[in-house]
Amino acid sequence: MSATDTMTLRRLLADAPNRWGRWGADDEIGALNYLTAEEVMYGLATVRYGRTFTLGVPIATHDGDAVFPGRWPAKHFMVADKAGFENGHWHALPGGLEFADDYVTGFAQAGTHCDALGHMWFDDTLWNGFPASSTNGGMTRAGIMPIAERGIVGRGVLIDIARFRGKPALERAEAFTHLDLIECARAQGVEILPRSILLVRTGWVGALAAGSQTVGENYWEPGLTFSLDLVRWFDEMQIPSLVTDTLANETTYEPETGLMLVLHAALMRNLGVVFTEMASLDALAADCAADRRYEGFYCASPAKVSKGTGGSANPVFIK
Numbered sequence: 001m002s003a004t005d006t007m008t009l010r011r012l013l014a015d016a017p018n019r020w021g022r023w024g025a026d027d028e029i030g031a032l033n034y035l036t037a038e039e040v041m042y043g044l045a046t047v048r049y050g051r052t053f054t055l056g057v058p059i060a061t062h063d064g065d066a067v068f069p070g071r072w073p074a075k076h077f078m079v080a081d082k083a084g085f086e087n088g089h090w091h092a093l094p095g096g097l098e099f100a101d102d103y104v105t106g107f108a109q110a111g112t113h114c115d116a117l118g119h120m121w122f123d124d125t126l127w128n129g130f131p132a133s134s135t136n137g138g139m140t141r142a143g144i145m146p147i148a149e150r151g152i153v154g155r156g157v158l159i160d161i162a163r164f165r166g167k168p169a170l171e172r173a174e175a176f177t178h179l180d181l182i183e184c185a186r187a188q189g190v191e192i193l194p195r196s197i198l199l200v201r202t203g204w205v206g207a208l209a210a211g212s213q214t215v216g217e218n219y220w221e222p223g224l225t226f227s228l229d230l231v232r233w234f235d236e237m238q239i240p241s242l243v244t245d246t247l248a249n250e251t252t253y254e255p256e257t258g259l260m261l262v263l264h265a266a267l268m269r270n271l272g273v274v275f276t277e278m279a280s281l282d283a284l285a286a287d288c289a290a291d292r293r294y295e296g297f298y299c300a301s302p303a304k305v306s307k308g309t310g311g312s313a314n315p316v317f318i319k
Contacts, residue, residue: 028146030272043155056314059111074106108310114302118142138307156298162203169203170222
């Protein structure tokens with residue numbers, strides 16, 4: 001961000017809530033502290049049928065994966081396969097076992113992933129007041145490891161904004177607010193309770209996979225848009241984690257100011273809300289629409305990347 005943007009974010013969020021220090025000066029998991037043992041047990045109690053849905057998207061696909069501008073898709077390489085044994089590059093293990101090995105490389109934020117609370121910042125300060133210099137050479141504060149060690153477990157609520165608006169996927173730059181979340185939940189017959197893990201479906205990841213939407217130039221995806229009321233609502237509801245099927249969990253630009261990814265500052269940096277991005281929600285949404293049950297047990301943990309800015313995840317939702 002430029003210096004101008006930094007000052008603008010400071011002004012924009014001057015009256016917004018901030019939870020630095022709430023869980024101590026060394027806290028690195030933020031709003032996940034709301035997910036107590038009682039919340040985990042409450043999430044378990046929502047399970048009725050034992051139906052499971054995995055929410056990770058495929059990575060390193062043949063046609064390439066959708067990634068946020070400035071990144072590139074994960075790459076997959078076979079290191080050992082049957083051909084390697086046939087041409088003498090590899091030899092069977094004692095007893096006759098052969099094997100296949102592969103290698104995957106890519107951004108921590110490629111595919112379905114959780115962001116570390118220190119992933120984005122302004123004013124040279126991360127979540128909980130940690131200095132931005134603590135990112136140099138690896139995240140020594142507010143990295144992904146504390147989140148990965150804690151896990152994200154509790155009652156999940158799916159808010160299917162796309163179906164609520166009568167379309168398979170939201171349009172480019174189409175925005176919505178917390179009031180839309182509340183209205184959609186009411187229409188679905190589910191209540192957003194305090195400390196709920198919010199899963200918000202826009203249909204966007206599915207549209208990208210199908211080719212009906214592309215990343216391209218001037219990328220502007222749909223999603224939640226900033227307002228002080230929205231940030232205060234997240235704070236008052238003690239929302240621990242936001243999960244969406246978009247690449248960045250919010251509409252790319254705040255329409256009034258043109259600032260980019262404002263909720264990463266207002267929710268992640270300031271409130272400690274853990275973001276999980278690029279979740280695959282279409283199959284879960286279809287099942288919820290069929291039986292009219294939009295709550296369940298949500299369980300996820302990112303990969304334990306040492307000093308990482310994020311980690312890949314394959315969350316599980318159990319109904």
